[in-house]
Amino acid sequence: MAKPPAVDDAVAADVSADAGRPASRLIYGFHAVLGKLKRDPEAVFELYLSSQRQDIRAREVQQLAEAQGVRLIPSESDRLDGMVGTRRHQGVIARIDGRHRELKLADVLESLDEPALLLVLDGVQDPHNLGACLRVADAVGAHAVIAPKDRAVGLNATAVKVASGAADTVPYITVTNLARALREMQEAGVWIIGAAGEAEQSVFDVDQKGPVAWVLGAEGDGLRRLTRDTCDVLAKIPMLGSVESLNVSVASGICLFEARRQRGA
Secondary structure: OOOOOOOOOOOOOEEOOOOOOOOEEEEEOHHHHHHHHHHOHHHEEEEEEEOOOOOHHHHHHHHHHHHOOOEEEEEOHHHHHHHHOOOOOOOEEEEEEOOOOOOOHHHHHHHOOOOOEEEEEEOOOOHHHHHHHHHHHHHHOOOEEEEEOOOOOOOOHHHHHHHOOHHHHOOEEEEOOHHHHHHHHHHOOOEEEEEOOOOOOEOOOOOOOOOEEEEEEEOOOEOOHHHHHHOOEEEEOOOOOOOOOOOHHHHHHHHHHHHHHHOOO
8 A cells, every 4th residue: 555645743734614514624643633532622523533443532522522512424444545535544534624723721721631731832923933832832742832922933834833733732722811811821720930031040940840831032132021920930951052042933942841740651
């Protein structure tokens, strides 16, 4: 059997609209599909599940889809391979609404069944940096990336391309007032940690076992004053060489993976 062409994980093409239904696209893999079913089930049109999978994860997806009233289509692996052009679908593909559906911060906070791990970007305006941060967030299993509607690049085509599929797996939430959003997280029990080069405490010394949100500013500008003042604590990444700062996506990776390390992941 010919090997399907390689494509980035969890990326799927737009699909032309059927009569009476908006344009759709495909997402795949348990992380992406489960997240969509939990956070935005109304956007899921149908679910394709491998007939060969009878394990716990497959049953979880099936039960959740049935509970949400999503049409379930048992499928052979060859069909799934052909739908997305790769065998890395893990036996589960969802056809979802192709239009961008904006989630609210409360939707994510209320859907969590483990301590929150969030990334907040304050003033990141480069789409390549945003896309790279989304990839980091996906790799570390972060629950969302949050940014202000103003003074931020937004999820444009360049950011989506650089994200290499992570724009489908990690909720990207834009807020009108970032300080207010940080306070909303605090009220939900999330510890807000701001990354600041002049902080006394190291990222490796801050306790991150509980719910946390890392707040990072754009390279060179750092955090805005109100954002900084709203944080519960500031922490720095120790810099032992001659450079004074790191790219925001690199810095976010260090901070978020330290949280995962502390949690035993």
